[in-house]
Amino acid sequence: MLRYNLTYITVPPTGMQKALSGLQAWLETSPLKGKFLACWTSEIGELSRILLVHGYDVIADIPRDRETVIYSDNPFGIGDLIVSMETDAYTPLNGLPEIIAGEMGPVFEVRTYKLKPGGLTPTLDAWTKAVGPRSAYSKLLSFMYAVGGEVPRIVHIWPYKSFDERFAIRAKTVAEKVWPPAGAPPHLAAMRSEIFLPASFSPVR
Template sequence: MQRYEVVTLTLPIGATGAALPRIKQYLDETPSRGRFLACWYSDIGALNQIMVIRGYESAAVLAEEREAALLAGNPFGIGDLVTDMEINDYAPFPFLPPVEPGEKGPFYEVRVYGIKPSGLAPTIEAWRGAVPARTEISPLTIAMYAVDGKAPRFMNIWPYPSLDARNKARADAVAAGIWPPKGGPAHLTDLASSIFLPASFSPLR
């Protein structure tokens, strides 16, 4: 099954501008078996963060690259700037297509929900029923569940052309009664949400 690697790098205040060109150079020069999908920096929510997302054809391929990268040190060529780093692996909700690059944003809302221990399968089924109608209002980049770390939890990413468009899409979905998914909130425990903007070299932008 396909896997997505989400790396969140926390930097000192004001260091994002210096970090992004070095990340681009690292990605350009370092061979990878993963597909580079996104490099975003946080604008609302948890600030001073850069998120890098790559897709892998399998968990085994991801694990091999992860081990090599950790042993090499200097993550994404900015090890001297990083104050904290989280690496999380996700599997996509099985009914969704793979993430494809393109100009979808530039505002990306990244939402991470904690789920009750018995709630992952019902959450996926609730989304299976609700996503088609919801994505007629605005597109979904991906919804995916964690396969490591604190579990169960899932991440969903929504692109918007503006913050006003985000607010309207969410309000319209609620008013139409198609979102949130029926029964979905009953399985959730907590939520964190941030807005990210794309680096100039991000495939998803």
């Protein structure tokens, strides 16, 4: 099973293009063991953010890669542009296909939920039942849950062809009571939704 590491990098409002250029050059000779899957930039939500997604066959490689970045004097080749950075490891829901390179968006909605204590298992159960019916409306890129950090968290990522498609499909699934997953909302403590667009060099775009 492929695991994932998600890294959010915040850069100055006027530094995005320079940051992407530096990131692209760094990734071409990346010392990381993880497979580079995506580089997206925030369009709606918290702005000036870059999301990097790496996939791992060996979960022990995730903390090793983190150490590589943390101890670097120039993280990701753009250390002078990084305002803040957060990273965490995730395990995908059983039975989901792995994230692979290709054209899937170009609009990606990334939804992050913090869960109440004890809420992870019932949330995973609810999602296991709901993913099939919901995926009949639009493709789910991935659903994953954090394996570190201070509180249980889940992330689900949905690709769409446009903003209009996203709004139309979400409205339809809610109206037809396909979404949200039955039994999941009571376990949610906080929710965040962001829209990302792919960088020109992102494998998943």
